[in-house]
Amino acid sequence: MEIASVIVDVPTKQTDRVFDYIIPEQWGGVIQPGMRVIVPFGPRNIQGFVIGLKAESEIKKLREILEPMDLEPVLNKELLELGDWLTDHTLCFKIFAYQVMLPAALKAKYEKKVKLAADTAVTELPLQLQPFFEHEDMLDWEAALKNGIVPLLQKEAAKGQLEVIYLVKERVKKKQQKYVKPSMTLAELSKEIDRIPANAEKQRQILRFFIENYHEIELRKLVSEVKTSTSTVKALVEKKLLTEFEMEVYRNPFAHRTFERTKPLPLTDAQQTAIAPILDAIERNQHEVFLLYGVTGSGKTEIYLQSIQEVIEKGQEAIVLVPEISLTPQMVNRFKGRFGDLVAVLHSGLSAGEKYDEWRKIQRKEVKVAVGARSAIFAPFENIGIMIIDEEHETSYKQEEMPRYHARDVAIERALNYNCPVVLGSATPSLESFARAQKKVYHLLSLPNRMNNQSLPSVEIIDMREELREGNRSMFSRKLFEMLKDRIEKKQQSVLFLNKRGHSSFVMCRDCGYVMNCPNCDISLTYHRVNEHMKCHYCGYESYVPKHCPECNSEYIRYFGTGTQKVEEELGKILPEARVIRMDVDTTGKKGSHERLLTDFKDGKADILLGTQMIAKGLDFPNITLVGVLSADTMLHLPDFRASEKTFQLLTQVSGRAGRHQLPGEVIIQTYTPEHYSVVLAGKQDYDLFYQQEMLIRKTRQYPPFYYLSLITVSHEQLITVVSEMEKVVKHIRSHVSSGTVVLGPAASPIPRINNRYRYQCLIKYKREPNLIKILKTILDQYQKDTKSGLQVSIDVNPFILM
DNA sequence: AGCACGCCGACT
DNA sequence: GTCGGCGTGCTC
Numbered sequence: 001m002e003i004a005s006v007i008v009d010v011p012t013k014q015t016d017r018v019f020d021y022i023i024p025e026q027w028g029g030v031i032q033p034g035m036r037v038i039v040p041f042g043p044r045n046i047q048g049f050v051i052g053l054k055a056e057s058e059i060k061k062l063r064e065i066l067e068p069m070d071l072e073p074v075l076n077k078e079l080l081e082l083g084d085w086l087t088d089h090t091l092c093f094k095i096f097a098y099q100v101m102l103p104a105a106l107k108a109k110y111e112k113k114v115k116l117a118a119d120t121a122v123t124e125l126p127l128q129l130q131p132f133f134e135h136e137d138m139l140d141w142e143a144a145l146k147n148g149i150v151p152l153l154q155k156e157a158a159k160g161q162l163e164v165i166y167l168v169k170e171r172v173k174k175k176q177q178k179y180v181k182p183s184m185t186l187a188e189l190s191k192e193i194d195r196i197p198a199n200a201e202k203q204r205q206i207l208r209f210f211i212e213n214y215h216e217i218e219l220r221k222l223v224s225e226v227k228t229s230t231s232t233v234k235a236l237v238e239k240k241l242l243t244e245f246e247m248e249v250y251r252n253p254f255a256h257r258t259f260e261r262t263k264p265l266p267l268t269d270a271q272q273t274a275i276a277p278i279l280d281a282i283e284r285n286q287h288e289v290f291l292l293y294g295v296t297g298s299g300k301t302e303i304y305l306q307s308i309q310e311v312i313e314k315g316q317e318a319i320v321l322v323p324e325i326s327l328t329p330q331m332v333n334r335f336k337g338r339f340g341d342l343v344a345v346l347h348s349g350l351s352a353g354e355k356y357d358e359w360r361k362i363q364r365k366e367v368k369v370a371v372g373a374r375s376a377i378f379a380p381f382e383n384i385g386i387m388i389i390d391e392e393h394e395t396s397y398k399q400e401e402m403p404r405y406h407a408r409d410v411a412i413e414r415a416l417n418y419n420c421p422v423v424l425g426s427a428t429p430s431l432e433s434f435a436r437a438q439k440k441v442y443h444l445l446s447l448p449n450r451m452n453n454q455s456l457p458s459v460e461i462i463d464m465r466e467e468l469r470e471g472n473r474s475m476f477s478r479k480l481f482e483m484l485k486d487r488i489e490k491k492q493q494s495v496l497f498l499n500k501r502g503h504s505s506f507v508m509c510r511d512c513g514y515v516m517n518c519p520n521c522d523i524s525l526t527y528h529r530v531n532e533h534m535k536c537h538y539c540g541y542e543s544y545v546p547k548h549c550p551e552c553n554s555e556y557i558r559y560f561g562t563g564t565q566k567v568e569e570e571l572g573k574i575l576p577e578a579r580v581i582r583m584d585v586d587t588t589g590k591k592g593s594h595e596r597l598l599t600d601f602k603d604g605k606a607d608i609l610l611g612t613q614m615i616a617k618g619l620d621f622p623n624i625t626l627v628g629v630l631s632a633d634t635m636l637h638l639p640d641f642r643a644s645e646k647t648f649q650l651l652t653q654v655s656g657r658a659g660r661h662q663l664p665g666e667v668i669i670q671t672y673t674p675e676h677y678s679v680v681l682a683g684k685q686d687y688d689l690f691y692q693q694e695m696l697i698r699k700t701r702q703y704p705p706f707y708y709l710s711l712i713t714v715s716h717e718q719l720i721t722v723v724s725e726m727e728k729v730v731k732h733i734r735s736h737v738s739s740g741t742v743v744l745g746p747a748a749s750p751i752p753r754i755n756n757r758y759r760y761q762c763l764i765k766y767k768r769e770p771n772l773i774k775i776l777k778t779i780l781d782q783y784q785k786d787t788k789s790g791l792q793v794s795i796d797v798n799p800f801i802l803m
Numbered sequence: 804a805g806c807a808c809g810c811c812g813a814c815t
Numbered sequence: 816g817t818c819g820g821c822g823t824g825c826t827c
Contacts, residue, residue, distance in 0.1 A: 006827080010804055019827040042826040043806060059827050788823075 002028055003057050004065060006048040007094045008041055009108060011402075013784030016093045019048070020057040022064045031065065034073025034080055036106070038066040044166035047108035049098050051080055069170070074102055074363070076382055078417055085413055088773065091780060091795050092403035100403055101378035103346075105172035105356035112141035113165050114153050120161045126152060138165075172353045174360075176246040180233060181216035183243040189214075192241055202232045207241065219244070250357040253350050257329075259336040264309060265302055274445040275303050281421040282310050282385055289412060291392070291437040292425040294447030295685070296656025297454065297620075300425045303447075304388050305338050307423065312342065312368045316385025316420070321407055323394040324348060324373040325614045329595045335371050346372030346379070349594075374399060377407045377414070384418040387411040392424035392433055393649055395642075398800040406798060408433075427656065427687075428649040431698065434691055435705040450660075457627070457658040457665035459683040463674045464631070475570060480628050480668045487626050488578055488607050492663065494626040495619065496571075496610045497654045498564055499634045507534060507545055511554035516543075522753040527559040539755040564610055567630065571608065583611035616653045622661035629654055632671040632679050639750050640802060641703045644678040648690050651682035702742055707765040710772065711799040712779070713749060715757040715792045725791055726760040729779055733764060736775045741766040750803045757792070763802065773797070 002023040008015055021039050023031050031037065031050060039048045040063050047069065075083070079101055086097040099107060116122065116137040122130055129152055132139050141164075144150050156162040182189055193207045209226050223230055236242045267275065274292060281288045294300045308318040322331055327347040335343045344358040344367040361367045363380045370379035374397055377387070389397065389408055397407040408424065415422045424433055424442070437444035450456065462477040472478060487494045506524040507516045516525045518536035525534035525543065534543045549557045564584045571580055581601050587593065594614075601609050602621050609615060629651060636647050651669060659665020671679050681690040699706050712729060716722045726746035734743050745762030752759055766772060776795050783793040 003827095008826085010826085012804060014824090015804080015826070021827060039827085041805095044826095046804095057827075062827055 001055070002031075003054050003062065004031055004037070004050045005052040005054065006037065006039055006050055006065075007098065008039065009047040009095055009099075010041070011093045011095050013093075013781070016095070018051065020054075020059050020062055021048075022062045023053075024064045027065065027068060031068050032073050034075035034077070036069040036074060036108075038069060038168045039063070040066060043164075044110075044112075045168055046110065046166075047168050049075065049095070051083075069108075069168070074106060074380075076380060078382065078414070079378065079380060082378075082410070082414065082417075086403050086405055086410070089409070090403040090405050090797060091773070091776060096402045100375065100399075100405075101380075103352070103356045103359040105170070105352045107171055109169045109171050111167040111169060113167060114139045114141065114144060114157070115163050115165050117161055117163055124161060125156060128152060129156065172356050174248045175251055175353065175357070177249045178219040178244060179216050179247050180219050180222055180237070180242050180244050182210045182214065183240060186211065186214050189241070200235075202226075202228045203236055206233060206236060210242070250361065251351070251354045253345075253354045253358075254332075254336065259333060259340065261340065262334075262337040264306055264338075267302065267306070268299065268451065270447050270449060271299050271303055274447055275306060277443060277445065278303070278307050278386075278421055278423060279310050282307065282314065282316075285419045287415050287419050287421065289415075289422045289424065289436075289442045290445055291429055291433050291442045292423055292445045292447070293429055293434070293437070293687075294425065294427060295450060295456065296427045296653065297450040297660045298427075298447035299451045300390070300447065301334055304390070304423065304425070305334070307386055307388070308339070308369055311385035312339070314385055316368075316383050317365075317381040318369045318385060319376060319379050319381065319387045319411075320369065320371045321376055321387075321389045321397070321411070322371060322373065323391050323396050325396070325616075326391060327371075327373055328598065330598070330620065332371065335369060339369050342368040344370050344372075344379075346370065346376045348373065374407045377410045384414065385420050386423065387415055387420065388423045388425065390425045392426040393428055393430040393645075395646070395800050398798075400801060404796050404799075409798075428652050429687075431645060431691065431694060432705040435695070454659065454661075455664065456685050457655055457667045459655055459667040459669060459685070461632075461674050461679060461683045462668060462670045464670050464672050474574065475567065475630055476574065477668070477670050480670065481574060483626055483666065483668060484575060484578070484608065484628070488575070490625075492625045493601070493604070493606075493621065493623045494608045494628065495615060495624055495654075495657055496567065496608055496628045496630060497615060498567055498610070498612055498630050499632070499650065507557060507559045509549035509551065509554055510556040510558065512549060512552040514549050514551040514557070516546075520753070520756045521751065523751050538751065564612060567610055571610070578608050579606040580608045580610055581606040583609065583615055613650075616650060616657070619657050620660055622663070624658055624660070625663045625665050627654055627658040627665065627667045629667070629669045629671075632669045632682075633673045633676065636673060636676060636678065641698070641701065642800075644676075644694060644697075647676075648678040648682045648687075648694075651679065652685060652687070655682065655685065702765050707742070707767055708769075709799055710764045710766075710776065711796045711802060712745075712762045712764070712776070713759055713794050713796075714761070714783075715754070715759045716790055717757055719758045721791070722758045722760045726762060729793075730762050732779065733762070733775060737764070737766065737769055737772065741769055761802075 004021050004023050005018040006021050008019055033050050033052050035050050037048050037050055038045055045066060075098060083094065083097040086092065087094050116133050122133050125133060129149060144153055153162055157164055189207060189211055193204060196204045205226050206228060219230065219233065222233065237244050278290055292300055292303065304320065311318045324347065332345055344361045346355055346358050362370050370376050389411060399405055411422050433442060436442045462479055464477065467477050484494055507527055516534055518525055518539065518541050520541055521536055521538045523538060525536055528535050532545060534545055546557060548555050564582050568580055568582050571578060581597050583597055587597065600606060632651055636643050655667040658667055669679065669683060673679060677693050678690065698704065714722055714726045714729065723746060730743060730745050742765040743762065746760045749759035749761045780793060780795060783791055
């Protein structure tokens with residue numbers, strides 16, 4: 001008897017283990033590890049992953065697998081093992097580890113229905129129920145709830161007239177398209193054409209078409225080509241002259257675009273030096289992590305492209321990760337342009353179906369290169385030759401939900417398996433990576449100069465306090481205003497960057513300073529202009545903007561925070577002749593609008609591009625000669641030990657947008673803290689000095705890269721319970737870790753309450769703590785097992801956000 | 804997560 | 816005496 005070990009799709013501690021099922025005779029030899037199956041679980045049917053096969057089980061009363069959901073495994077052996085690794089290292093449920101590796105379309109959808117029993121007629125049911133089963137023998141549970149007939153249904157179910165069934169469905173179907181082909185040889189077809197009645201001219205035309213083009217064709221195409229209708233084609237199908245059939249086709253998100261093919265560019269001496277060790281590692285199948293540290297515009301992408309070229313020529317595959325926000329058409333073009341159809345692109349802009357199709361191309365090995373955001377690191381290749389992570393320092397590579405993995409760690413883990421190199425590229429490497437490069441853990445490759453030796457843009461830092469002192473209350477310094485005007489006259493383009501993170505618009509009373517907070521969470525509500533609403537980002541609470549301040553009844557209550565809209569309005573006032581394109585969540589919401597706005601700007605349809613984070617990256621137009629940062633320090637004061645690093649990185653990235661071609665670029669950075677080293681050094685584009693300064697601070701404050709971090713957060717409705725339980729946790733940890741380890745807490749979270757649950761946390765800083773995962777696991781086991789305490793514990797190993 | 808089983812209060 | 820509240824524990 002064959003038995004399958006299954007991980008079921010129920011994300012709880014109690015079910016986070018293997019369940020054994022009998023493989024029914026009919027599926028013997030078909031069901032393999034890595035396949036999804038439908039299994040009975042208690043009273044319902046759910047999805048599960050087969051992770052292994054065995055001959056016997058200790059469990060007596062085994063049930064049978066109902067059916068496989070796949071014809072071939074969706075997770076190969078390597079990915080199944082990677083799932084174990086993910087579970088161990090991020091302390092997540094197994095089911096989450098497997099699900100994160102697959103496109104969302106493969107996540108099951110569950111439906112509960114009520115079905116008329118086989119031997120029961122509709123008329124046997126109570127009159128009240130009969131209408132619901134007149135046309136169909138199934139009824140959605142949802143519909144039953146809405147109509148309030150659940151008790152009645154249950155009564156009938158008990159009698160055996162009705163049964164409750166549980167369906168497991170795919171989220172997205174493979175896209176099928178209708179095709180037509182001749183069902184006989186060319187010669188036979190030519191004969192048949194004469195037998196077509198004289199009045200059936202269209203049918204004859206269709207046959208003539210097939211005689212000239214003797215091959216299958218998409219039905220829709222045929223109809224438009226011959227200018228006929230589907231019914232005419234149907235007639236021929238009925239006469240058995242043609243055959244209609246369905247074929248799986250891929251949705252092609254790039255169908256409307258052509259990609260200009262590019263050839264490898266000649267490398268500069270610096271690039272040559274940098275690429276040599278990578279090519280060498282590819283050649284020798286050697287696992288090595290490279291940190292490609294190259295200033296903006298130094299030609300990192302060409303190094304990626306030529307390394308991939310080498311990998312493809314070796315018959316291997318490549319994964320390229322790019323941050324979601326810079327996964328722009330420009331970026332995609334560079335890969336598609338070089339490798340054409342060998343590239344699959346996975347990003348959030350695609351529909352679930354499109355993403356699934358791109359994933360299928362990878363699974364079927366029809367492509368050699370996968371380009372995508374974080375989760376593309378799980379691309380199901382089986383012969384990986386290189387993994388590249390561009391903009392390595394980006395925080396979006398860390399997932400903040402379960403499984404809380406970092407794409408860089410996954411890349412390195414997979415690379416060990418394939419004996420292949422990993423390339424981390426950045427103009428402003430994360431301190432962690434640069435420190436590892438200094439310690440020779442990573443192999444450092446530098447590109448210190450821009451291509452063609454263009455000079456880096458000149459940067460000027462403007463002290464906005466000074467502006468205010470001299471009576472300028474606008475958000476534009478006089479210098480920036482002058483320069484914007486100058487660029488418009490010269491017909492050159494400018495980019496204005498607004499750093500909104502951590503500074504979202506909130507409502508405040510100008511008289512008493514009252515700020516609108518969420519009643520469930522200790523955080524201010526965010527103003528949404530679209531529906532004139534206030535919304536809590538954590539629990540979804542919504543409220544209207546009050547006309548009068550609830551505290552002092554003043555009517556001077558209004559929203560604060562400089563949004564892009566406000567900047568746009570102000571620009572309209574001071575520079576009415578300027579043509580402005582605004583890019584933010586509001587204007588880029590619709591599919592393709594992001595691309596359209598950028599094309600418009602590229603084509604010179606605007607003088608100024610105004611936007612948030614999303615314009616900080618990948619923008620590379622020749623006519624941009626001015627970049628203005630409206631307020632450099634908005635995120636400098638966040639309660640985050642990486643605040644300086646993030647500020648430095650952002651300012652450096654933004655500055656890099658100017659003067660990348662013939663025209664020299666200038667950058668204006670407006671700030672209220674011009675003396676802060678991250679602002680000053682970003683102005684000088686001096687990464688090395690910044691690194692040294694920041695490392696000193698990290699060392700004294702015992703933060704990464706000198707220490708590793710783990711964060712435990714406990715939440716409960718009762719404040720006392722959280723504090724006392726957290727104290728127990730802290731005590732437990734303190735007694736189990738080594739003396740060099742620092743355990744901070746219990747302390748209230750930076751957001752002390754979310755959704756009426758109080759949150760306390762404990763931060764563990766350690767250099768070497770081989771048993772920490774085990775210790776953390778016991779804590780999770782203890783708390784997740786008993787659900788009745790109402791305590792929630794979450795653990796983030798190597799957190800990026802300490803909230 | 805669902806769902807069933809099971810033990811206590813307010814109704815016919 | 817029964818219906819139904821949700822506390823507890825199980826799902827191969």
